[in-house]
Amino acid sequence: MANKKNPEEHLMVFTPGERHGISLWKSWVIIARNIIRSRFLIWQLFKRDYFGRFKKSYLGMTWIFISPLAGIISWVFFQQAGLLKPGDVGIPYPAYVLIGTSMWGLFMGFYGAASNTLSAGKGLIMQINFSHEALLFKQTTMRLTNFAIVLVMNLLFLLVFGITPSWKIVFFPLVILPMFFLGASIGLIVSMISIVAVDIKRIISRSMGLLMYATPLIYSDKIEVEWVKALIKWNPLTYLICSARDIIIYGRLYDTKMFFIFGGISFLMFLISWRLFFVSEKRLIERMI
Amino acid sequence: MMESTTDQIIKPVDVHILKKAPPSVEVKNISKKFCKHLKLNMFYGLVDLSKNLVGISPDTTTLRKGEFWALRDVSFSLRKGQVLGVIGTNGSGKTTLLRVASGIFPPDTGEVRLRGRASALISLGAGFHPHMTGLENIYINGSILGMNKQEIDRKLDSIIDFSGLEEFIDAPVSTYSSGMKVRLGFSIAIAVKPDILFLDEILAVGDRNFKAKCYKEIDKLSSDTAIVFVSHFMHKIARVCTDLLVLDNGRVVYYGDDVAEGIDYYYSYAVSDDQSVTGGGLVSIDGVFFLKEDGATEGNGTFTVEHGSNFTLCFKLYPAGDNKPLRLNITIHDRDFVNVAATDSLLCGCEIKGDSSPKDIRVHFKEFPLTPGRYSISINIEEAESKDTLKVYHNIRNLNVTGKFRSRSPVSLMARWEANQGA
Incomplete structure (x- = not known):
């Protein structure tokens, strides 16, 4: 906050490439500091966008529960109708798919939140100078809130199927961190590209949707086709998303070694994309006019 | 308050x-360039982003094809x-x-x-959510402007009070008029x-x-x-x-x-000096010129006159010939088209007959009171009895008032001043 007695403490200097001269480490420190300072702003923006959308709705916040419920009903319907013969996954198939797809939803939520960081805040960005990091965290908080509701409903559904989640679910928030790093790093880059190349954003977003089929979420990984096996093996999402699912259902990671390898890579990607965002965002904003 | x-x-x-x-x-020699073409603009953005990716700072000092300087070497403090x-x-x-x-x-x-x-109010209610109440939007907008919860809590009453929106503060902002949004936005911006x-x-x-x-x-x-x-x-x-x-x-x-x-x-x-004539009356004016005290005349465009001097505005009036008396009104307005002074033939006791013979009109201005600046003159002609407007000559001539009297007000008042020294 400002100190009226000594404005020199709040000297801000804007030059053409002032952020290029800042070291990698310092840029991350500045970003972290901006996020911490923007806590109240993030909360206010979250309240505005999350609750604001229900203001004109008769059902109001009931909508938060309707979508996950519709998901549950549809998978149960497929199961009851015998349309799905996925093989043995250790637990009832609808439960397996529900948890798996909700984890996919969470990953896409992280990606979507980041990829809309700049476009969702356009109205504000053009009018006031503030820490834009707040926009990513506002977006992510919205997606996490949606996911938390979905997860609670799905866990209740698991209990109905007689499946008790593992106690290791307490590690769940840590297990989804690499998903956040990977989703946010791709999303942040897409957020910047979307301003200068709309086509590339569309291509990447469509491709991201297809990746779900390269991840063993709606089918078992015990498959015979070699190229599909290879695809699953080299897909980092297999280890990150399936671990988030498995920690709840089976109380273990999908593949511990690969989880940590891809987790580390995701973290590095996150740091690099933040740095790129840090040095480029203002140059891109001026092209949003 | x-x-x-x-x-x-x-x-x-x-x-x-x-x-x-x-x-x-402190703003020192700042320049800003933009691109006129949408696709080129996107392309340059992509090129600059790619350079950033490999750690190269893009050159911003030269113009590329399609770019122009929106700001050039602007400095102030x-x-x-x-x-x-x-x-x-x-x-x-x-x-x-x-x-x-x-x-x-x-x-x-x-x-x-x-x-x-720093606080900025560049657009009307940046960040306002239309479906949220004025009160909720105070917290949103206040946080965007850098205030924390305690600070907003503390200033809440004064913000609402200053905006004058006490009655509507629990209504959604979408129901506010644009003026009301400005009141709320301004109240928050200065509360910072x-x-x-x-x-x-x-x-x-x-x-x-x-x-x-x-x-x-x-x-x-x-x-x-x-x-x-x-x-x-x-x-x-x-x-x-x-x-x-x-x-x-x-x-x-x-x-x-x-x-x-x-x-x-x-x-x-x-400011455009465009002249125009409105009204369908058959009456008309021409031969407008200014006569200075020394006998010099100025006919076209802008007339330059010293503040406080005397001069005469002269023109020829051609009535419609229907014998209805006429009334002329001369309005002087500033360059924002705000009327600053006027004179009226009827109120000044000048009778103008409506017969068909042309009239030489002389309007004598004494100790011209408008302060130095640029003004323009319009002449309104109406029927004296019915008050129907026959014709209006907008911006018929421009006035450039010169002199030492510097003021931000358009009219100087020649008052008698007294100062009792050592009272």
């Missing part, structure tokens, strides 16, 4: 200290206690300057230094108690009372705040600004503390 006014009144010692302090806003007015025609770079100076856009050349907390305040011309929307209240508040704030104020309303600029910057095509064409001179300069190139 916002807060006690007495503690904001600046004392002489404060002025001395403030003059020694470094400026709150501002201390607390100063209000800088920024004027210019549409597209001259005013809003871009505010965006660069407040840190929204990075400059392409030069440097901006801001000392202290900024060291630096950037104001775009949003105040144009509020109603008369609220505008007066805002300008009064700007006056109060200005003793402890550096204010940059963009407006198209010259009388507002003249009223609140201590300094003036005139932009034309992105370049500074005037920068100084003689606000009246700066506004005059702006008018010298920015």
Whole structure:
């Protein structure tokens, strides 16, 4: 906050490439500091966008529960109708798919939140100078809130199927961190590209949707086709998303070694994309006019 | 009210200290370029982004194909206690300057230094959610402007009080008029108690009372705040600004503390002198000229006259010939088309018959009271009895008043002054 007695403490200097001269480490420190300072702003923006959308709705916040419920009903319907013969996954198939797809939803939520960081805040960005990091965290908080509701409903559904989640679910928030790093790093880059190349954003977003089929979420990984096996093996999402699912259902990671390898890579990607965002965002904003 | 006014009144010692302090806003040789073509703009953005990816800082000092300078070598500095007015025609770079100076856009050349907390009101209610109440939006907008919860809690009553929206504060902002949104936005922006305040011309929307209240508040704030104020309303600029910057095509064409001179300069190139005639009456005027005391005449375009001098406006009037007496009204207006003075043939006791013979009209002006500046003259012709307007000659001639009398008001009053020395 400002100190009226000594404005020199709040000297801000804007030059053409002032952020290029800042070291990698310092840029991350500045970003972290901006996020911490923007806590109240993030909360206010979250309240505005999350609750604001229900203001004109008769059902109001009931909508938060309707979508996950519709998901549950549809998978149960497929199961009851015998349309799905996925093989043995250790637990009832609808439960397996529900948890798996909700984890996919969470990953896409992280990606979507980041990829809309700049476009969702356009109205504000053009009018006031503030820490834009707040926009990513506002977006992510919205997606996490949606996911938390979905997860609670799905866990209740698991209990109905007689499946008790593992106690290791307490590690769940840590297990989804690499998903956040990977989703946010791709999303942040897409957020910047979307301003200068709309086509590339569309291509990447469509491709991201297809990746779900390269991840063993709606089918078992015990498959015979070699190229599909290879695809699953080299897909980092297999280890990150399936671990988030498995920690709840089976109380273990999908593949511990690969989880940590891809987790580390995701973290590095996150740091690099933040740095790129840090040095480029203002140059891109001026092209949003 | 916002807060006690007495503690904001600046004392002489404060002025001395403030003059020694470094400026709150220092803008040094900033330039900003944009691209005219949408796809080229996107392409350049992609190229610059790719350069950033490999750690290369893009060259911003030269123009690429399709680019132009929206701002070029703009410099100014501002201390607390100063209000800088920024004027210019549409597209001259005013809003871009505010965006660069407040840190929204990075400059392409030069440097901006801001000392202290900055607040900006560039658009009407930035961040307002239409379906949320005024109260909820105070918290949202306040947080965007950098206030925390405790600070907003503390200032909430004064914000609501100043906005005058007590009755509507629990209603959604979508039900507010644009004037009401400005009231709320302005009330929040000044509640920040900024060291630096950037104001775009949003105040144009509020109603008369609220505008007066805002300008009064700007006056109060200005003793402890550096204010940059963009407006198209010259009388507002003249009223609140201590300094003036005139932009034309992105370049500074005037920068100084003689606000009246700066506004005059702006008018010298920015305002159209288009003449026009409205009304379907058969009456007409021609042969307009000015006669000076020394007998010199000036016929076309702009007439230059000394403040306080005598002169005569002459023209020929051709009535319709229906024998209905006529009444002529001469209006002098400033370059914002605000009427500043008028004279009326009937009220001045001049009878003008409506027969078909042409009349030589002479209007003698004595000790012309308008202060130096540029004005224009319109002549309105109506039927004296029915008061029906027959014809209006808009901007029939321009007046350029010169002289030493410097004032931000259009009319000088020659009062008799007394000073009892040593009383």
